[in-house]
Amino acid sequence: xxxxxxxxxxEIPVTRTLIVAGAIASRxxxxxxxxxxxxxxxxxxxxxxxxxxxxxxxxxYVTDHFGPTxxxxxxAIRLGAPNYPGDTMVLTGTVEEVDGDTAVVRVVGANGxxxxxxxxxxxxxxxAGS
Amino acid sequence: xxxxxxxxxxGERPGExxxGERxxxxxxxxxxxxxxxxDPVNAPMIRHWCEALGxxxxxxxxxxxxxxxxxxxxxxxxxxxxxxxxxxxxxxLLGLLDAAGCTAVVATDCEQEYPRPLRPGDEVTFDTVxxxxxxxxxxxxxTGYFVTTRTExxxxxxxxxxxxxxxxxxxxxxxxxxxxxxxxxxxxxxPQEPGPRLRREPEPPESPRPRPVINRxxxxxxxxVAEGRLLIQRCTGCGTPxxxxxxxxxxxxGLGWDTVEASGEGTVYSYVVVHHPPVPGFDPPxxxxxxxxxxxxxxxxxxxxxxxxxxxxxxxVRAGFRRVDxxxxxxxxxxxxxxxx
Numbered sequence: 029x030x031x032x033x034x035x036x037x038x039e040i041p042v043t044r045t046l047i048v049a050g051a052i053a054s055r056x057x058x059x060x061x062x063x064x065x066x067x068x069x070x071x072x073x074x075x076x077x078x079x080x081x082x083x084x085x086x087x088x089y090v091t092d093h094f095g096p097t098x099x100x101x102x103x104a105i106r107l108g109a110p111n112y113p114g115d116t117m118v119l120t121g122t123v124e125e126v127d128g129d130t131a132v133v134r135v136v137g138a139n140g141x142x143x144x145x146x147x148x149x150x151x152x153x154x155x156a157g158s
Numbered sequence: 159x160x161x162x163x164x165x166x167x168x169g170e171r172p173g174e175x176x177x178g179e180r181x182x183x184x185x186x187x188x189x190x191x192x193x194x195x196x197d198p199v200n201a202p203m204i205r206h207w208c209e210a211l212g213x214x215x216x217x218x219x220x221x222x223x224x225x226x227x228x229x230x231x232x233x234x235x236x237x238x239x240x241x242x243x244x245x246x247x248x249x250x251l252l253g254l255l256d257a258a259g260c261t262a263v264v265a266t267d268c269e270q271e272y273p274r275p276l277r278p279g280d281e282v283t284f285d286t287v288x289x290x291x292x293x294x295x296x297x298x299x300x301t302g303y304f305v306t307t308r309t310e311x312x313x314x315x316x317x318x319x320x321x322x323x324x325x326x327x328x329x330x331x332x333x334x335x336x337x338x339x340x341x342x343x344x345x346x347x348x349p350q351e352p353g354p355r356l357r358r359e360p361e362p363p364e365s366p367r368p369r370p371v372i373n374r375x376x377x378x379x380x381x382x383v384a385e386g387r388l389l390i391q392r393c394t395g396c397g398t399p400x401x402x403x404x405x406x407x408x409x410x411x412g413l414g415w416d417t418v419e420a421s422g423e424g425t426v427y428s429y430v431v432v433h434h435p436p437v438p439g440f441d442p443p444x445x446x447x448x449x450x451x452x453x454x455x456x457x458x459x460x461x462x463x464x465x466x467x468x469x470x471x472x473x474x475v476r477a478g479f480r481r482v483d484x485x486x487x488x489x490x491x492x493x494x495x496x497x498x499x
Contacts, residue, residue, distance in 0.1 A: 046210065046211075049210035050210045050211060052206075052210070053203070053206040053209075053210040053232075054207065054229075054231070054235065055236075055237040056235060057238050058263065060262075069330070070261075070262040070330045071299050071300055071330035071331050072299075078265070079265035079268050080228075080229075080231055080232065080268075081210070081211065083228045083231075083270070084207065084211045084213065084226060084228045084229065085211055086228070087213075087226060087227065087228035088211055088213040088215070088226075088228075091213075091217075092215070096215065096216045096217065099217075099275075100226075100227040100228065100272055101271070101272055102270065102271045102272065103227070103228055103268075103270050104267075104268070104269035104270070105267070105268050105269075106266065106267050107264075107265065109441070141441070142441045
């Protein structure tokens with residue numbers, strides 16, 4: 029674990045199933061996350077991923093990289109281009125700073141339209157600082 | 159009529175934000191007091207979440223499982239049965255926005271801190287405060303207001319999480335047809351609008367980037383670009399370089415010309431940042447620059463290698479070429495860093 033370290037990119041195929049399963053698992057019943065007709069009436073061409081799912085995927089990306097002992101401390105994300113069905117989101121990350129066994133990782137999730145999510149994740153990995 | 163046209167989607171004139179003033183009064187007021195999670199933290203909800211997200215982290219299963227920290231907000235969600243813990247103030251705020259036509263909502267930011275893990279059996283309580291309400295904003299989705307709340311989550315009185323959340327409550331923009339972010343099949347049909355627009359146009363399969371218009375006057379320029387050369391016209395009468403390509407010389411009126419290949423060195427002469435309107439193939443905001451080339455002509459283009467809001471007049475750039483898709487290559491300017499190391 030060192031500043032400048034790059035995380036292996038992770039490709040997330042954005043399927044309808046992922047969007048709907050993520051919305052339901054997060055108890056988010058906003059129609060734009062499961063009903064294409066109502067999503068269109070609100071100005072979107074299709075359903076799109078909810079922020080809780082994105083948040084969970086960003087967390088997963090970082091813990092996948094740092095392994096079974098990794099503990100998330102903070103996750104701060106901002107959404108940009110929506111994640112629509114049929115797209116692929118590619119998560120990339122860079123370790124920005126390391127303090128003992130805690131690292132701050134800058135994460136970007138890009139899809140075909142641009143950056144879906146940008147953010148930082150603070151993660152502790154016991155023993156990694158020694 | 160002009161009075162009507164001067165009003166925006168929410169019925170307000172430019173510079174006016176009466177609704178925004180009313181909304182500001184909600185800042186600092188509680189949105190939820192002593193709210194309680196509908197279910198204790200529990201293994202089935204954790205499993206559903208992990209399955210949906212493909213998260214196989216071992217800490218989230220087994221007898222000592224913790225909940226994925228990013229599930230924090232899940233434990234406070236109202237679900238289909240609503241939010242009984244909400245205060246009148248928050249309902250009133252949302253109601254004012256709904257009444258103004260801001261019926262749609264989209265989350266934009268989420269910041270969470272996890273001072274301690276949540277485990278099955280934990281019963282969460284929470285307090286939420288309305289932290290910030292923006293002025294009226296016009297976005298790609300429509301016109302509305304950003305509302306930020308901050309929620310503190312506790313278990314048995316002990317801090318277990320902080321959750322700052324920003325939403326945009328907005329009046330949906332009517333015309334999505336030209337928005338590149340809303341890709342896929344372009345819906346051109348509008349029910350009240352008969353005539354030739356009653357059709358669906360399939361999105362071009364290739365990149366939606368607009369094609370340059372190539373004609374007899376400028377074909378040589380695009381031929382050069384295809385070969386990776388930036389060609390400038392030069393009057394064979396008076397020697398004045400010119401760009402964009404034209405049949406005659408603005409200096410002497412001469413019709414004879416040849417070309418010189420640009421060195422590619424230049425500086426930003428001027429620029430604008432485009433936020434709106436959206437154009438297929440472009441992702442606003444972006445900077446459009448007017449570059450003064452070393453040969454003396456100016457050329458409009460895109461500058462890469464620097465964020466749109468860091469483009470400055472006088473910035474040195476170098477011309478290069480970007481292959482946009484199978485059949486289109488465009489010249490692009492690359493910011494040249496002045497200091498290295």
